[in-house]
Amino acid sequence: xxxxxxxxxxxxxxxxxxxxxxxxxxxxxxxxxxxxxxxxxxxxxxxxxxxxxxxxxxxxxxxxxxxxxxxxxxxxxxxxxxxxxxxxxxxxxxxxxxxxxxxxxxxxxxxxxxxxxxxxxxxxxxxxxxxxxxxxxxxxxxxxxxxxxxxxxxxxxxxxxxxxxxxxxxxxxxxxxxxxxxxxxxxxxxxxxxxxxxxxxxxxxxxxxxxxxxxxxxxxxxxxxxxxxxxxxxxxxxxxxxxxxxxxxxxxxxxxxxxxxxxxxxxxxxxxxxxxxxxxxxxxxxxxxxxxxxxxxxxxxxxxxxxxxxxxxxxxxxxxxxxxxxxxxxxxxxxxxxxxxxxxxxxxxxxxxxxxxxxxxxxxxxxxxxxxxxxxxxx
Numbered sequence: 330x331x332x333x334x335x336x337x338x339x340x341x342x343x344x345x346x347x348x349x350x351x352x353x354x355x356x357x358x359x360x361x362x363x364x365x366x367x368x369x370x371x372x373x374x375x376x377x378x379x380x381x382x383x384x385x386x387x388x389x390x391x392x393x394x395x396x397x398x399x400x401x402x403x404x405x406x407x408x409x410x411x412x413x414x415x416x417x418x419x420x421x422x423x424x425x426x427x428x429x430x431x432x433x434x435x436x437x438x439x440x441x442x443x444x445x446x447x448x449x450x451x452x453x454x455x456x457x458x459x460x461x462x463x464x465x466x467x468x469x470x471x472x473x474x475x476x477x478x479x480x481x482x483x484x485x486x487x488x489x490x491x492x493x494x495x496x497x498x499x500x501x502x503x504x505x506x507x508x509x510x511x512x513x514x515x516x517x518x519x520x521x522x523x524x525x526x527x528x529x530x531x532x533x534x535x536x537x538x539x540x541x542x543x544x545x546x547x548x549x550x551x552x553x554x555x556x557x558x559x560x561x562x563x564x565x566x567x568x569x570x571x572x573x574x575x576x577x578x579x580x581x582x583x584x585x586x587x588x589x590x591x592x593x594x595x596x597x598x599x600x601x602x603x604x605x606x607x608x609x610x611x612x613x614x615x616x617x618x619x620x621x622x623x624x625x626x627x628x629x630x631x632x633x634x635x636x637x638x639x640x641x642x643x644x645x646x647x648x649x650x651x652x653x654x655x656x657x658x659x660x661x662x663x664x665x666x667x668x669x670x671x672x673x674x675x676x677x678x679x680x681x682x683x684x685x686x687x688x689x690x691x692x693x694x695x696x697x698x699x700x701x702x703x704x705x706x707x708x
Contacts, residue, residue, distance in 0.1 A: 344450060349402065349403060353454075363380065370587075377589065381584060388583045411438060469687075471685070471703075475681075497684045501659055502672045504612070504626075505612045511648055515642060518560065529632070538696070555580075556582045563645050575643070576628040579655070588616070589618075611677075636667065639668050659706075663701040
């Protein structure tokens with residue numbers, strides 16, 4: 330194992346491990362961060378690049394208490410060969426509001442992927458350079474279920490790496506949008522509804538683990554800069570309050586999903602699959618290089634988990650998305666969430682991810698096994 334030491338670097342403090350230096354990214358690193366995200370797609374039956382154009386630092390929409398990237402560079406050439414991202418946001422943990430770090434965007438250039446010291450140095454840099462005493466001593470992260478290589482390495486308990494504790498299974502459902510009759514009880518929200526939307530979301534989310542804390546000010550920030558409009562929120566009323574809400578969130582101003590490739594057999598069958606897709610109510614498979622025309626169905630909350638109200642909101646969200654030109658709507662729930670079965674009946678394409686709590690051996694993980702409900706639009 331390489332000895333890792335702290336020293337002063339060009340971008341401020343850095344951790345050095347052999348011929349690599351790990352530092353907190355600045356604006357000067359933005360182009361390299363976007364390049365690594367663009368060039369290192371996620372594996373699976375379809376390879377997707379989760380891009381952050383035109384500004385990698387804007388992709389948290391100003392919602393985080395802190396948001397930063399760690400960049401790994403070759404000391405000799407200065408070439409960026411890896412990144413990871415940490416966002417710290419308010420979330421419900423055992424019913425209380427806590428500052429929860431989320432680790433994501435772990436990307437390593439192909440020539441360095443088999444070098445464990447890249448991971449050791451990156452995690453050490455996150456711990457040393459992005460430490461937050463007010464935050465929880467663990468971070469939430471997600472690994473796609475078919476990324477077996479990452480699971481083998483990260484979950485093996487290797488010396489110098491943090492521990493990965495399983496925290497549930499998360500399903501992302503890709504629905505083909507369609508214009509249908511909008512249930513009469515669903516209507517667009519108005520600005521006057523923002524406080525009631527925040528109250529409903531907090532009341533519904535408090536019983537879940539890792540669910541985001543949505544305050545009226547957070548939603549107002551998204552309306553100002555995050556690609557949301559007030560009429561993107563759909564609500565079902567109950568007297569002076571709300572019985573349910575759902576948002577149709579277009580994130581393309583800051584985040585894009587680009588299809589890089591398919592596994593060979595699927596690439597050959599793609600034209601036939603697309604011919605049958607409308608009959609089966611499935612999303613089409615776009616050509617490699619295409620940016621997916623997708624939106625997130627986010628901010629989902631329904632009193633008493635009423636399936637009829639949720640189905641009404643889901644139909645209205647799909648209709649609104651299609652009218653605005655989006656072919657795919659993404660919505661996510663953990664295994665065991667009552668709404669997951671409702672969405673599954675709509676025959677979506679399903680992507681599964683494994684949730685983990687990432688922690689160092691000396692950290693305490695005093696947390697119950699409540700059902701997880703992270704917001705996939707923020708992962």
